[in-house]
Amino acid sequence: MKVTHELHDRRKSRNIGVGLTLVGFIAVVFALTVVKVTRGDPMQAFDHVVRPEMEVVN
Amino acid sequence: MADLSINAPREYEPTFGDYFALLKPRVMSLVVFTALVGLLVAPGALHPVEMFAAILFIALGAGASGALNMWYDADIDAVMRRTAKRPVPSGRVESGEALAIGLGLSGISVVMLALATNLVAAGLLAFTIFFYAIIYSMWLKRSTPQNIVIGGAAGAFPPMIGWAAVTGDVSLASVLMFGLIFMWTPPHFWALALFTKSDYGDAGVPMLTVTHGRDSTRRHILAYTVLLAPVGIGLALTSVGGPVTMAAAVILNGLFLKGAYDIWRRDDASAEADNYAVEKKFFKLSLYYLFLHFTALLADAAIGGLMA
Known part of the structure; x- marks a missing residue:
């Protein structure tokens, strides 16, 4: 029983680590999205119809 | 037919730290520092969140490689004392897991860097991973005594990636930082x-000290140090340089050349007599050399920012 217990401890530390890493990753992606959207980076792309507003003006 | 082996208990259950150790955290700290300098001295600016993401994913890419x-x-790491305790040779992490983590993180880091900054930076990061994993690890490390030179190239890319994250291009200044x-x-x-007793020979890795002898290694140190000096001075003359970088380049390269000359001038008999004092001093100086050079670039960027 003792061996199993130690093994569970290790697994727990790993699961918490992976969990926190994933939460951190979500936070980074969310923050990047907020920054890019609020700054107005191009958010449109070709969508099978002509959209003159997307034409690059030289 | 059901394969139940996946449910079989493993002898050792790896912790999160074991997986983290796969990413070579100590190498990562140098990557973070130099990439950050490349990013901060580049003309233009990123949003702090983008900057954080860029550094994070450059570091993650380095960890993946x-x-x-x-x-x-893993086979040669197991033979050498310095590396025998690494997660794979010590049996804490399975070889297939290391491969999966390496490939997975490579993909994530490159795609995320592209999304956070631009394709040039992401392309450079992808090339760095390819270079370190394929060209260096798989090919040249075991076949040429110039392996250190090749491996050094992979470690030299981060400031260039940091620069490209801001500007989207490669310039003379970023090439000289490389x-x-x-x-x-x-x-x-x-x-x-x-000055360290290495066991690369036991592992079959050709090291210059073994293949060409220690006197040849001393000559190589001097030759590379002589070639390094114009790069340092040249960097100070580019747009990212300034008075602080120039002063640092002159002093540091002067000291470095003196140290390399002292190493070249003596042989192993005299080195053993004083327990490799000159070589140890030179090695210590080399750590300061890189750190102070890049710190000087930051200082000039800060001064330039204040003057503007």
Whole structure:
């Protein structure tokens, strides 16, 4: 029983680590999205119809 | 037919730290520092969130290449004392896991860097991982005594990636930042090789000290240090340089050349007599050399920012 217990401890530390890493990753992606959207980076792309507003003006 | 082996208990259950060790955290700290300098001295600016994400994913890419290196080199790592305790040779992490983590993180880091900044930076990061894992680890590390020079190139890319994250291009200044680390690595590492008892020979890795002898290594240190000096001075003359960088380049290269000359002038008999004092001093200086050079670039960027 003792061996199993130690093994569970290790697994727990790993699961918490992976969990926190994933939460951190979500936070980074969310923050990047907020920054890019609020700054107005191009958010449109070709969508099978002509959209003159997307034409690059030289 | 059901394969139940996946449910079989493993002898050792790896912790999160074991997986983290695959990413070579100590190498990562140098990557973070130099990439940050490249990013901060580049003309233009990123949003702090983008900057954080860029550094994070450059570091993650470097970690991914470290994991791929540990996957491929597990056989020689197991033979050498310095590396025998790494997660794969010590049996804490399975070889296939290291490969999966290396490949997975490579993909994530490159795609995320592209989304956070631009394709040039992401392309450079992808090339760095390819270079370190395939060209260096799989090919040249075991076949040429110039392996340190090749490996140094992979470590030299981060400031260039940081620069490209802001500007979207490659410039003379970013190439010279690359050149500074690239030319610095061989003398730095060979000085260490002179005074540490290495077991690369047992692992079948050709090290210059073994293949060409220690006197040849001393000549190589001097030659690379002489070639390094113009790179340092040249960097100070580019748009990212300034009075602080120039002063640092002159002083540091002067000291470095003096140290390399002292190493070249003596042989192993006199080195053993004073327990490799000159070589150890040179190695210590090499650590300061790179750190202060890049700090000087930051200082000039800060001064330029205040004057503007």
